[in-house]
Amino acid sequence: MLTLLMETKNTNMISSDELNLESVRKSLIRQEDTIVLSLIERAKFPFNFPTYDYDPSSSSSSCVLSGSLVHFIVKETEILHAKVGRYTSPEEHPFFPDELPPPLTPPHNYPQVLHPAAACININDTIWKMYFDELLPLFAAEGDDGNYGSTAECDLKCLQALSRRIHYGKFVAEVKFRDAPEDYGPAIRAQDRDALMKLLTFESVEEMVKGRVAKKAMIFGQEVSLDDKEEDIKYKVNPAIVSRLYGEWVMPLTKLVQVEYLLRRLS
Numbered sequence: 001m002l003t004l005l006m007e008t009k010n011t012n013m014i015s016s017d018e019l020n021l022e023s024v025r026k027s028l029i030r031q032e033d034t035i036v037l038s039l040i041e042r043a044k045f046p047f048n049f050p051t052y053d054y055d056p057s058s059s060s061s062s063c064v065l066s067g068s069l070v071h072f073i074v075k076e077t078e079i080l081h082a083k084v085g086r087y088t089s090p091e092e093h094p095f096f097p098d099e100l101p102p103p104l105t106p107p108h109n110y111p112q113v114l115h116p117a118a119a120c121i122n123i124n125d126t127i128w129k130m131y132f133d134e135l136l137p138l139f140a141a142e143g144d145d146g147n148y149g150s151t152a153e154c155d156l157k158c159l160q161a162l163s164r165r166i167h168y169g170k171f172v173a174e175v176k177f178r179d180a181p182e183d184y185g186p187a188i189r190a191q192d193r194d195a196l197m198k199l200l201t202f203e204s205v206e207e208m209v210k211g212r213v214a215k216k217a218m219i220f221g222q223e224v225s226l227d228d229k230e231e232d233i234k235y236k237v238n239p240a241i242v243s244r245l246y247g248e249w250v251m252p253l254t255k256l257v258q259v260e261y262l263l264r265r266l267s
């Protein structure tokens with residue numbers, strides 16, 4: 001708890017005068033480490049289906065949870081973290097925002113960098129569905145080792161890291177608007193999603209990101225042994241899956257957040 005409190009207080013939140021494309025991209029690059037390492041930790045456990053299984057109609061269930069174990073762990077963790085002010089940070093977004101208590105800690109004055117309308121953008125429902133329906137089956141081995149609590153804890157860390165990275169699109173969008181209001185203004189006033197998406201997309205950057213996260217998965221996730229031959233190296237998480245995660249989900253969802261933010265930027 002103290003660590004979390006210190007983490008919340010010692011935020012490396014970007015101030016308005018430090019806000020530029022280089023600084024926000026530097027943060028996105030640093031967040032790649034957290035995402036790749038959280039996937040590697042989740043890959044320690046097999047799929048462990050009972051972590052996600054909840055059938056209210058099953059009379060045999062002695063389970064008293066109102067949902068699956070992973071729902072319970074995420075909800076209860078968010079309630080605890082809300083009490084120490086985690087979700088007063090513009091960089092943090094809860095998966096269950098409707099059930100959170102007010103902070104018990106003094107308010108922290110975060111730099112007011114974003115337009116107030118940013119607070120209404122939360123796409124965690126989409127992130128939750130992507131993670132459990134698309135991503136997890138790609139890299140979690142089949143099987144059940146009974147470690148359902150630890151498995152759910154790893155899922156929580158993956159969800160939090162992905163949510164933070166994708167919603168960081170609000171800061172990227174703010175930078176892009178400030179750098180070129182004459183370009184973004186007409187598309188915003190026309191509420192033209194396609195024009196905004198075209199303006200904010202840098203395909204060369206996306207290719208670099210996909211290559212870098214695959215390389216991080218290789219370096220961070222390499223099974224190390226002293227007599228490995230080059231062709232026998234194994235990885236805890238397939239680097240191609242990490243590259244696909246970014247190409248098919250993380251960057252498109254980050255761009256969705258950017259578009260949603262920009263549509264509201266002049267309201």
Ligand SMILES: O=C(O)C(=O)C[C@]1(C(=O)O)C=C[C@@H](O)C=C1
Nearest residue numbers: 172200201202203205206251254
């Ligand atoms: O770096 C940017 O310009 C971003 O908008 C971030 C990001 C990303 O999600 O990594 C998204 C869209 C761009 O096409 C390139 C990269």
